[in-house]
Amino acid sequence: MALTAVIRVPSRALLRPWARLRDAALGWIEPAGGGGVEVSAQRFASQKVLVEPDPAAGVAVMKFKNPPVNSLSLELLTELVISLEKLENDKTVRGVVLTSDCPGIFSAGLDLTEMCGRNPAHYAEYWKAVQEMWLRLYLSNLVLVAAINGASPAGGCLIALTCDYRVMADNPKYCIGLNETLLGIVAPFWFKDNLVNTIGHRASERALQLGLLFPPTEALQVGMVDKVVPKDQVQSTALSVLAQWMAIPDHARQLTKNMMRKPTADRLLKQRDADIQNFVSFISRDSIQKSLQMYLEKLKQKKG
Numbered sequence: 004m005a006l007t008a009v010i011r012v013p014s015r016a017l018l019r020p021w022a023r024l025r026d027a028a029l030g031w032i033e034p035a036g037g038g039g040v041e042v043s044a045q046r047f048a049s050q051k052v053l054v055e056p057d058p059a060a061g062v063a064v065m066k067f068k069n070p071p072v073n074s075l076s077l078e079l080l081t082e083l084v085i086s087l088e089k090l091e092n093d094k095t096v097r098g099v100v101l102t103s104d105c106p107g108i109f110s111a112g113l114d115l116t117e118m119c120g121r122n123p124a125h126y127a128e129y130w131k132a133v134q135e136m137w138l139r140l141y142l143s144n145l146v147l148v149a150a151i152n153g154a155s156p157a158g159g160c161l162i163a164l165t166c167d168y169r170v171m172a173d174n175p176k177y178c179i180g181l182n183e184t185l186l187g188i189v190a191p192f193w194f195k196d197n198l199v200n201t202i203g204h205r206a207s208e209r210a211l212q213l214g215l216l217f218p219p220t221e222a223l224q225v226g227m228v229d230k231v232v233p234k235d236q237v238q239s240t241a242l243s244v245l246a247q248w249m250a251i252p253d254h255a256r257q258l259t260k261n262m263m264r265k266p267t268a269d270r271l272l273k274q275r276d277a278d279i280q281n282f283v284s285f286i287s288r289d290s291i292q293k294s295l296q297m298y299l300e301k302l303k304q305k306k307g
């Protein structure tokens with residue numbers, strides 16, 4: 004594949020696992036001889052995130068593709084952030100539909116195998132990637148519409164909540180919500196803030212404590228989604244909604260979005276490192292590891 008640019012990267016960054024993963028996903032190759040700070044950038048070919056641009060319409064459809072359930076692995080998170088950054092920098096794109104390539108599942112949320120039986124350094128790296136995904140989506144200048152074409156628990160719900168509008172398929176088997184308490188874990192404050200900003204304080208308190216997973220009609224009632232449509236109309240409806248939002252001048256809409264969201268994002272930005280430390284010490288507890296292991300086991304036994 005043709006080289007498109009030469010980029011100068013601090014050699015320190017190449018040593019960090021997160022940076023290494025990003026560089027690998029981007030196709031950045033350290034030149035032979037090592038010690039190099041100059042790397043070559045190739046056109047990004049993603050595997051876990053499919054991006055279908057429509058430059059004429061000024062939109063793109065981003066599909067998560069991490070079968071069987073689109074769990075948010077470190078790899079998927081990395082590709083998601085890179086793909087979004089690419090779209091943010093593409094002057095022909097003003098809006099994006101986020102959806103899934105996995106039948107019946109929008110996303111199963113954070114990858115439990117990234118949070119179980121690993122070491123503290125891995126937990127820290129993983130949590131930083133989760134924070135990054137949320138911050139990038141939540142503060143995106145693009146219009147983001149979620150086309151929720153399947154189950155959307157926990158982290159899956161969080162992705163949908165970062166969007167400006169949510170369209171959900173009307174299958175009662177598809178549920179959406181922040182169900183962390185059912186796993187014996189606690190939704191971080193920024194998950195909670197995002198939910199409160201969407202459905203209000205009282206509804207959030209009930210939903211979070213009980214770990215409620217709402218079927219589409221209930222999700223619509225509580226305000227967790229904005230529209231419920233037949234499954235085969237989810238993406239087309241999301242694209243129509245996108246066109247409506249894109250009729251507003253970008254600068255005015257973007258400044259308004261930023262005014263509404265920045266205080267919430269700033270709460271995390273001010274304490275990212277402390278939040279990582281909290282996560283690492285919480286998730287490393289024996290009791291929490293036991294709960295997560297049992298939950299994973301239950302998921303696996305469900306089949307047998």
Ligand SMILES: CCCCC/C=C\C/C=C\CC/C=C/CC(=O)SCCNC(=O)CCNC(=O)[C@H](O)C(C)(C)COP(=O)(O)OP(=O)(O)OC[C@H]1O[C@@H](n2cnc3c(N)ncnc32)[C@H](O)[C@@H]1OP(=O)(O)O
Nearest residue numbers: 074111112113114115116154156157158188282285302303
């Ligand atoms: C006071 C101090 C506070 C400090 C707080 C600080 C920090 C906070 C700490 C922690 C917060 C962490 C936040 C976590 C948020 C999350 O997102 S946790 C993940 C929650 N997700 C779920 O509960 C969903 C679980 N999955 C399902 O319900 C179902 O799988 C499904 C999505 C509804 C699909 O069902 P289906 O029948 O189609 O598929 P299977 O269930 O058979 O699954 C297939 C296969 O996939 C595996 N799997 C499913 N979900 C996950 C997952 N999330 N991660 C990894 N793997 C998953 C499942 O085990 C099967 O595997 P197989 O048997 O090996 O094929």
